[in-house]
Amino acid sequence: MDDLLVEELAPSRKPGLRKWLFDPFPYIAGGGSLALGLAAILLAGFVGSLANTHFDGVLDIHTGRAAPLGTFLAEGLIDWLSISIVLLILGRILSRTSFRSIDMLGTQAMARWPTLIAAIAALAPPYQRYVAQLTWKLLGVGEQVPLHSTDPVFFGVIAMVSILVIIWTVVLMYRAYTICCNVAGARAAVTFVIGLIVSEVVSKIAIIRLLMLQQG
Amino acid sequence: MPLLPTECPSCSSKLAVRKLSCDECGTVVDGSYELPPLAVLSKADQEFIAQFVSASGSLKEMARLLKVSYPTVRNRLDDIITRIKQIQEGEEHGNG
Numbered sequence: 001m002d003d004l005l006v007e008e009l010a011p012s013r014k015p016g017l018r019k020w021l022f023d024p025f026p027y028i029a030g031g032g033s034l035a036l037g038l039a040a041i042l043l044a045g046f047v048g049s050l051a052n053t054h055f056d057g058v059l060d061i062h063t064g065r066a067a068p069l070g071t072f073l074a075e076g077l078i079d080w081l082s083i084s085i086v087l088l089i090l091g092r093i094l095s096r097t098s099f100r101s102i103d104m105l106g107t108q109a110m111a112r113w114p115t116l117i118a119a120i121a122a123l124a125p126p127y128q129r130y131v132a133q134l135t136w137k138l139l140g141v142g143e144q145v146p147l148h149s150t151d152p153v154f155f156g157v158i159a160m161v162s163i164l165v166i167i168w169t170v171v172l173m174y175r176a177y178t179i180c181c182n183v184a185g186a187r188a189a190v191t192f193v194i195g196l197i198v199s200e201v202v203s204k205i206a207i208i209r210l211l212m213l214q215q216g
Numbered sequence: 217m218p219l220l221p222t223e224c225p226s227c228s229s230k231l232a233v234r235k236l237s238c239d240e241c242g243t244v245v246d247g248s249y250e251l252p253p254l255a256v257l258s259k260a261d262q263e264f265i266a267q268f269v270s271a272s273g274s275l276k277e278m279a280r281l282l283k284v285s286y287p288t289v290r291n292r293l294d295d296i297i298t299r300i301k302q303i304q305e306g307e308e309h310g311n312g
Contacts, residue, residue, distance in 0.1 A: 025288075026285055026288045027283070027288075028285055029285035029287050029288075030285070030286050033285075096294075097290065097291070097294045099287065099290070100286065100287075103285075103286060107287075179285070179287045179288065179291065180287050182287070182290070182291045182294055
């Protein structure tokens with residue numbers, strides 16, 4: 001294989017950790033990314049269920065409400081399908097090239113893997129104690145939990161981690177969108193933001209309907 | 217082997233072939249021949265096309281050989297198609 005061609009297609013021939021973390025899609029898409037992404041989404045749902053951390057929207061992470069495991073898994077899948085389908089439709093309308101649906105579904109699934117980090121971080125006992133205290137104070141649900149002096153600090157740090165995870169996920173979703181649809185510049189940015197807003201609304205509606213169905 | 221120049225180093229206009237020669241008998245043909253669109257592409261683009269044809273036009277096979285994702289290869293092909301269209305349009309305008 002000619003070095004010049006390989007270098008032009010993928011400048012980092014052996015992608016380093018940074019590339020895999022923030023821009024993996026020049027190297028992986030399609031079925032491989034779909035398998036990895038779905039595994040990460042389901043694992044994040046399972047870990048989330050251990051600490052009642054919900055991914056209840058494309059851009060949402062909330063901790064508190066107890067629910068069956070199926071709800072946590074369904075939320076992750078709804079988020080992924082919402083953003084994938086909305087961007088697929090936008091891409092079909094706007095992109096000047098033909099692209100495979102499996103690439104969009106796969107890369108968008110893989111783009112959600114950082115949510116696993118947020119789910120794991122939320123397992124930390126200080127964070128759990130502080131959330132339980134807040135839930136009791138604000139909603140009158142559960143019971144009062146004695147707090148340690150450092151719990152608010154831990155809560156703040158993990159809240160920041162969650163925000164960074166959302167930003168990281170958005171960056172990956174954007175990169176997945178641009179490479180799948182071969183769009184760039186302002187056109188890509190504007191259509192992605194529109195897609196993100198629409199998918200957030202769609203996922204919220206779908207998750208609320210799911211909860212209503214569960215409550216009968 | 218030196219790279220085939222396709223643009224005039226002085227005014228950046230497209231270059232044409234003025235002279236062809238036979239290494240065996242020394243025959244020299246003089247004239248003015250336009251470079252074909254593929255010859256005007258960059259060396260990497262020409263190599264991509266050669267690999268693409270060798271892979272029977274399979275983008276999936278290209279992605280496997282180059283160890284990159286399918287969309288990366290397809291986007292590169294899109295870029296080359298755009299470039300060829302620009303070259304052809306330029307030729308049409310030049311002839312018109």
